Amino acid sequence: MRDRWAAARRILWAHVQTWRPYTLCYPVLVGVAGAGAGGAAGFAAYVVAGCGIALGWLAGHYLGDYFDRELDRIAKPQRPIPSGRLAAETALACGIGLAVAAAVLLAWVNWRTLVLVVLALAGIVAYSKFCKARGFSGNLVRGLITALAFLIGAMVAAPLPGWAAVAFSAVFLLHDAASNLVGTLRDVDGDRAAGYRSVPVRSGVRYAAGLAVSLYVAAILIAAIGLLLPHRPGFPVLLGVAACVGLIAVLPLPLLAPNLGQARALRAHEYLVAERLILASAVLARTAPAAAVVPLLALVLVFSLWTQAVMRSRHEIAADDMEVQPT
Secondary structure, three states: OHHHHHHHHHHHHHHHHHHOHHHHHHHHHHHHHHHOOOOOOOHHHHHHHHHHHHHHHHHHHHHHHHHOHHHHHHHOOOOOOOOOOOOHHHHHHHHHHHHHHHHHHHHHHOOOHHHHHHHHHHHHHHHHHOHHHHOHHHHHHHHHHHHHHHHHHHHHHOOOOOHHHHHHHHHHHHHHHHHHHHHHHHOHHHHHHOOOOOHHHHHOHHHHHHHHHHHHHHHHHHHHHHHHOOOOOHHHHHHHHHHHHHHHHHOHHHHHOOOOOHHHHHHHHHHHHHHHHHHHHHHHHOOOOHHHHHHHHHHHHHHHHHHHHHHHHHHHOOHHHOOOOOO
């Protein structure tokens, strides 16, 4: 009996690791912010947008890990599939099931979202199977998936996204392309061993870090254009905080290259995990009252940072490759 419970716990933990709880709050906030982009969303729209995006994002993790399983055997053998704790067929089935659930929920509210849901799922598959190994196109596709999540959220509250929603979707496209590029700085050795031609593998760590900084600054500048639109007081405050945290994370990276270690790159990405929650909350605070947004932000920050501290380094860095974290 004990053996059965132990096996069940191992399987459950493998699924939880696949979910990456420290990343889940961000797409949910992006979807909720998209629903609020037009300024007329009700509570039900926020809930459906958040739940629909959460289901789709979890599907993406399962499918992404399924298609990345050969790379992970080389670069991240501790992950659930290459370590044998989660069967590849199980991951594929879970990914498909969650994707169908997301599509049904979102189509129930607005059938037009199906077009974007299909595009997002195609982006997930394309990213893992083709684009991730081909450099900058992979970073852009990764950003596009988040931009589509924002637009899907907007279409939960309105038949079609307005111009403000389209503009802010560009913020998330550039921001997540930059964040994903920072992630490739962490994975240089594994990508090179697997034959992946990521930007730092092809053009060097310094070039990739500089490109990440440029993309991040462009994202913040586009977001700042929102100050010209009608907005609530919480928007500029949270946007300023997000920009400060993000710049602290990315600006040192070109200076640290080419001796940028895996642990240092992971630390920069951890800052961005917190920063992107603040950024998504800032976009939401443009139309929603700060009295509602700030407590929500505090809740998701605590949850994300706690789960990140507990789980992330073990999920992303193999035990043999762990570096001493600089103080």
